[in-house]
Amino acid sequence: MSVAQWVAQLDQNLYFRSVDALLDMEGHGAFVWSAYLITTLVVLAMLLLPLRRKRRFLRQLAGELKRREGSPRTKGGGD
Amino acid sequence: MAQGQDGAALLRADALSLERGGRELFCGLSFTVRPGQLLQIEGPNGAGKTSLLRILAGLSRYGFGGRVHRQAPQLYLGHHPAVKALLTPRENLAWHVAGEGGHSDARIEAALEQVGLYGYEDVPSMTLSAGQHRRVNLARLYLSSAPLWLLDEPFTAIDKAGVAQLEQLLENHVQGGGAVILTSHQALQLTRLVEFIHLDAGLVA
Amino acid sequence: MAQGQDGAALLRADALSLERGGRELFCGLSFTVRPGQLLQIEGPNGAGKTSLLRILAGLSRYGFGGRVHRQAPQLYLGHHPAVKALLTPRENLAWHVAGEGGHSDARIEAALEQVGLYGYEDVPSMTLSAGQHRRVNLARLYLSSAPLWLLDEPFTAIDKAGVAQLEQLLENHVQGGGAVILTSHQALQLTRLVEFIHLDAGLVA
Amino acid sequence: MWSFFHKLGSPPWLFGIAGSILRWLLPITLVALAVGLVWGLLFTHPDFRQGNSYRIIYIHVPAAVVALAGYYVMAIAGAVSLVWKMKMADVAMRACAPIGAALTFIALVTGSIWGKPTWGTWWVWDARITSMLILLFLYLGVVALYEAYDNKEAAGKACAVLSLVGTVNIPIIYKSVDWWYSLHQPASIRFTGGSTIDASMLYPLLLMIVAFYCLFTCCLLMNMRAELVEREARTNWVRKLARAGEARA
Amino acid sequence: MSPASRPPATSAFCLTLVRRQLTLAVRRPVDIGNPLLFFAMVVALFPLGLGPAPDKLADFAPGILWIIALLSSLLSSDTVFRSDFEDGSLEQLLLAPQPLYLSVLAYILAHWLITGALLALVSPLFAVMINLPSAAIPALVCALALGTAVLSLVGGIGAALTVGLKRGGMLISLLILPFYMPVLIFGSAAVRQAALGAPAAPYLAILGAMLCLAIALAPLAIAAGLRISVDA
Amino acid sequence: MSPASRPPATSAFCLTLVRRQLTLAVRRPVDIGNPLLFFAMVVALFPLGLGPAPDKLADFAPGILWIIALLSSLLSSDTVFRSDFEDGSLEQLLLAPQPLYLSVLAYILAHWLITGALLALVSPLFAVMINLPSAAIPALVCALALGTAVLSLVGGIGAALTVGLKRGGMLISLLILPFYMPVLIFGSAAVRQAALGAPAAPYLAILGAMLCLAIALAPLAIAAGLRISVDA
């Protein structure tokens, strides 16, 4: 089966014949798409938040280390 | 009781007496506090020192006789440090002084630094040690504009260096025209300045 | 750390270290407590005295390294007096000692009398003064059979006579074969007995 | 075997291995998600009763299934950390909770969006829905408890205790909710078992379930890496990492 | 002695107070979610206890939401002043050169914001979950907002009297509790009328009148109660 | 040093503990009074919220009574260990040479006595007020007594885990409400069955089984939670 054939078959199996039909989904579009939209947002948050957390923490730590190395060794307060 | 040089008096107590739990703690106690005075209230546990201070501050009214004339703003710091465990020292202090006057954040920070809490401004107060807890409260002294201070055992939990520094502060305050009434079971180093009220006898020294 | 005369040790601390809030408070702290010893932990506010005592008592486990060998029953009295405002001193004390041994009512009363609370046995604790509050807690020392006492600032709010009496009690306990580890910002009068742990340097004196 | 466990207890090793797993698992996950979604949205026929709204199933069911499984992952990790005092299990447990909560949230929201065209209402007190809601509460409880502690070591232990209590209780809760529903079951709302699903719909669904499992794993590993870095802030390997990041930036 | 600074405007002081109380309640972002989740869980209890039939639940919806409001107000108002009393902050409040009437009002406002107002805000969501007719939702929100404010004020009186552990105070505060009753009656009546399509305005007006009365009088009682409690 | 006295029988210690907790509660009657009053008010409110159709009320009575019991247990369990934590008594409890399992159980017993057991005792009164068939009253009392004991135990876990946190009492409700739900379901089912004339025994047996499980396991979790909290 050539790639062209495969694409043609895929195209035949497409349920929706136009973008409008896809968006509308016979009246259920609003529901389906909003569900998918919310899911996408939540999944993105799930993936990006830990990444951001790690990056931010490491940057903060790097700054802290730099500050400590820059200044003469001081013992923490409490006098 | 004589109306002599009364113009300058910060506080005048007339014939105070107090009965608590069926016991008379003191009676006929009269004294006047003038700028430049440092009064230490002395007496054993349960003599009525705290009660007297609270009467002077106007917090306690039941069971006492006599009159207190308050002629100047006061700052009362009681036994309890009034430091909220959930708030940071900065937030605690900001709230404490909010009633008296708007202090800038820089002044609050400076006061915290002066009591040795530099670097602890923004940790939750519950992680502070007992003495640091107390120091948050004492930082108010550095911000206060009240001429009369009423301090109930201010040295509790404070280390030696802190006590010395606090005594210095009291001395400065007194010499700058303020007055202090305090209770403490520790002897002050500033003995030449201090006058005493001995409570067990109910007499004014 | 040497296993020398270890048979009599009441408590052995091996290479204790503690980190709190990102700061190392002490490290490599090793010592042994034997009967007859009176150890005072010294250091400025926030040095880690309370934390050390809590580690020795077994109340604190996070952030610390090293090992504590407890070889005798202990009595730990912390900062907070553990006195319920709604209960009377008698009830408070009865509950405090309930875990250790059944003490008769007479003994409890005697202990309260010894800390100067005669006549206050049955008033609600909230009407007691600060020092009296604390004394309810200290009455436990008169009832305790534990050889090792861990006391966190026991002199807070206690008047001069009370401090002297308490020091006497500590001396008796130590000379009777017990041991005491305490923190205090006040110097003890029993200086010839006392050994120190200075916390700021993290060294054993 | 033992050396493997030993390594599991070593934060830098775990950090590294999690990173290299992520390097290939994350692309696979994203591709699987994309394929599953396109397949489900574009290439399947609508359900004869529910019409196109059933397409929500491709996110609803995977999210629900993985969310349920996630609680057990969390509870087991909690048990391991309590019993064997393995710090890494603690980290894993902590990392599970927000992911599980997010997946449960997805299941609930998509379900209730699905409910509007299907049942004509956003919400019913069906047994399964109710249990799912309770699961969300359980997850959020763990998250909130962890956040409430300042001392993260203590927080980990507290959460481990809580999730262990949860392990004992979840079967009880589920059984009792099922039983409650069958006792009351109102005639007006019958929940279709959904067992008669057509094969053409099933394959993308299965693909999506696998993809969601992978997604869960990815998020878990990423959360663990973030958590590890924060907990080990004072060790050399994290400092080296921070400096390296600084140099790169 | 630092240079004399004049006392700040009272409004600034009260604002600080409210902010402090809110900070204490929501130390971190997650904390805001807790009361909301609590409400959600309690809403979930009702179907579990009463059965899941939607029409039955709808019947009960106004009562259910009002019970939750009552509960969260009643059981949290006891703590409004407690921690401040125990750590000495209350004394400082009494000594501050500010009108106690207003600072007390600030405490109550903060309490209302984190119990009543929050509940009123999220109540539409729960109303949907227990099938309250959507026509009744505006009335529900208004009635909850007004009514819980009265509850907070009245609860504050009880809290002020009991905070010093005085026995007599406790008795009075138990006597005060029945003042909650009218709020509940008119509050749930407002919602029920709205659900039936009748106008809820008269009931809301009554709640509003109660609120005015409470704002005028309750702070006086609270201030007096605090003075008594502090002076053990 | 006083002569060594051997540790007392654990039972004596636990008894002292229970007595102390009860004394404390009795000296602060608001703690006891508020939940009961809440109960009474809600019971009074329900006819108002529903219109006083007796049959409808009777239908809902079991669920309502159970939900109220659950809420009052929920909101009081926050305080089981709090004051002891704050004044240092909890440390002393952990240090006492007594099995923590049993002392924890004593705390819970005291809590149950002043919330659940009391409520079970007075519940017939409320049951009559909302027209519960009198045949169901014995089942109600039994179910409440058994069920609230489970609630107290589970609530204790939440209390132990959150006592060190000094945050609003909402977190604890978050943690334990899900675990309350089975009790609510079976408890209200028992009463409903009895009201319909069916035997309530199977449900009571399930509640009893839950209680056994809770007694066996909850104190372990509570003890672990307390150790964590004291050292947070």
Ligand code: HEM
């Ligand atoms: C708020 C609403 C909903 C929630 C919380 C919810 C929850 C769940 C859960 C937890 C599952 C997975 C169960 C399992 O695999 O054990 C599930 C599966 C499913 N749900 Fe929903 N659901 C909701 C609404 C709906 C609606 C409205 C429909 C469609 C009419 C629906 C159709 C299905 C189907 C077909 C399955 C797969 C059935 C199976 O695998 O047994 N759900 N739902």
Ligand SMILES: Nc1ncnc2c1ncn2[C@@H]1O[C@H](COP(=O)(O)OP(=O)(O)OP(=O)(O)O)[C@@H](O)[C@H]1O
């Ligand atoms: N509300 C009260 N009811 C009855 N007696 C009280 C009340 N408040 C205080 N007392 C009693 O008054 C006495 C004095 O208490 P006060 O707190 O003033 O003592 P104090 O001198 O500050 O002691 P300390 O040095 O211990 O702080 C005590 O004996 C106490 O028992």
Ligand SMILES: Nc1ncnc2c1ncn2[C@@H]1O[C@H](COP(=O)(O)OP(=O)(O)OP(=O)(O)O)[C@@H](O)[C@H]1O
């Ligand atoms: N839970 C915690 N989290 C972070 N830091 C803490 C925590 N507990 C204590 N600390 C810090 O540990 C240090 C030591 O506290 P500790 O209470 O042991 O001091 P201390 O020597 O007893 O002081 P004091 O003389 O004031 O009583 C303090 O700086 C404190 O800020």
Ligand SMILES: [Mg+2]
């Ligand atoms: Mg005093």
Ligand SMILES: [Mg+2]
């Ligand atoms: Mg200390």
